[in-house]
Amino acid sequence: MTRAHALGAATVSTMSTPGPSAAPIPLHIAGEPLTSPAPDVIGTSVGAGRRPAPTVRPGVVDWAALGAEPRWKDQETGDCAAILSPVLGPATGLEPYKRYAAGARQRGETALVVACTGAGERCHNVFSGTVAPGIHLPDRYGSISANPLPAGVSPELADGLDHAEHDLGTRLLNRPPDTWFRLTYLRESRSSRPGAARVWPPPGEGELRPILVDGLGDPVAGVWMPTGGSARWFVVPHGTDQRLLVEWLVRHALPAYVPGALTRARSTLVRDPAFATDAEARLVDTIAEEQRAHEQRQTELHQQLAALRAVTDPLRDDLLFGTGRPLEDAVHDVLVTAGAAVTRLDDVYGTESADLLAEYGGRRVLVEVKSANNRPPHSLPDKLLKHLNTWPGLTGTEPVDGGVLVVNHQIKLQPAQRDVEVYTDRAFVDVLTVPVIGSARLFDWWRREDWDAVRHAVFGETGVAQSPGIAVPDADPKAPGRPGLLSRLRR
16 A cells, blocks of 8 residues: 555544544533433523423433533533534523623634424414424524424425535434424514514524425425524424434534534544645545535436426326326327327317227227226227227228227226226126226336337237337427427437
């Protein structure tokens, strides 16, 4: 191994291991240690004379293993690197927060707070619905309210996150709390009504940026920052694993937002680039480049997936739940994707003929498309037989080799609960003279790109070997074709 390689290996091996001279990083924990017999956790009071409401105590954390030193109530907080409040958020009017904020301000550091919201008794009103305890922000910046969300909410990462925010969001998704809360930033009132009391000093300006959002785009975890960026309050749901938060604070939040705290502790999690070796600097640049390339590739893949779903979602829905013309269009698109030439007969003959004429491998068949909310009536095949009988009498028609009936049956049920076959009466099935295909089965062939199965079910044995290419989204959303579902697919 060369000297450069050895230096590089040493640099990597010590990045996550504290050196012998590293000191634990002091964190103020807004609460009581677990060994305390009478828990009195700092609540959301804004005045020194108000007693905080008792709540649950934080769980046991191996602080030394995480490289942190917990500072509890009645311990010095002025030199702490950050505040972790596992329950309600620190009481900004009480001495521990005041000393911490004053120390951060004196050092010119960002005040860093991780506050859990939603713990405690909930109430209900006609304007806000169910409301859980939120958190008060410092210095007349207002508060952040928490509305419990229904079970089963699946949050997603918000856009535009930095590395530390992205890591926190990912950790929360991997180890979610029992309940998610919709977060709302409530600013202090600036009423300008005649006769209204004017607020002085005026309320502070701030912003709550989402880290995780629910399906409606509302934040369920976020970071509040006052104008000027002097503080970052990360707001997460009550019940979030405390070890997760401590580990994230030490390994990601402090290096990103309060590196001076790590420098004071001589932590190996932060180093002055001016003293890095060339080998370390090269590895750091390589890692950064790999990270950028990975993020760019992920962005491209997500864009491709979104483009594909924009096309496949409507077709999937119409094959499984569609009726009328949307269902006909979906069957049309599946047949075209399978390599068939398809004509819409309703546009030519109206209701005097079947819905579609499909051609492949020298065979021509009529396709009748029907739907039924429950089990389909036995009369549906008669409609196709009638069209087969009247087909020769229509102007400009050529002979066909038969027909096929496609039925979307039992629409009121979820697809997994429906009968596999359209008709389950074996005696009736045995006397059928035309093939009957469920649109759900057509969907299953389509999603697996089993074009041979589609062609065999519709055309029978054709003796033609042809495999259409895999359908992918067209780069041009204005590509010509049938308006709607698969008009932007090319093979």
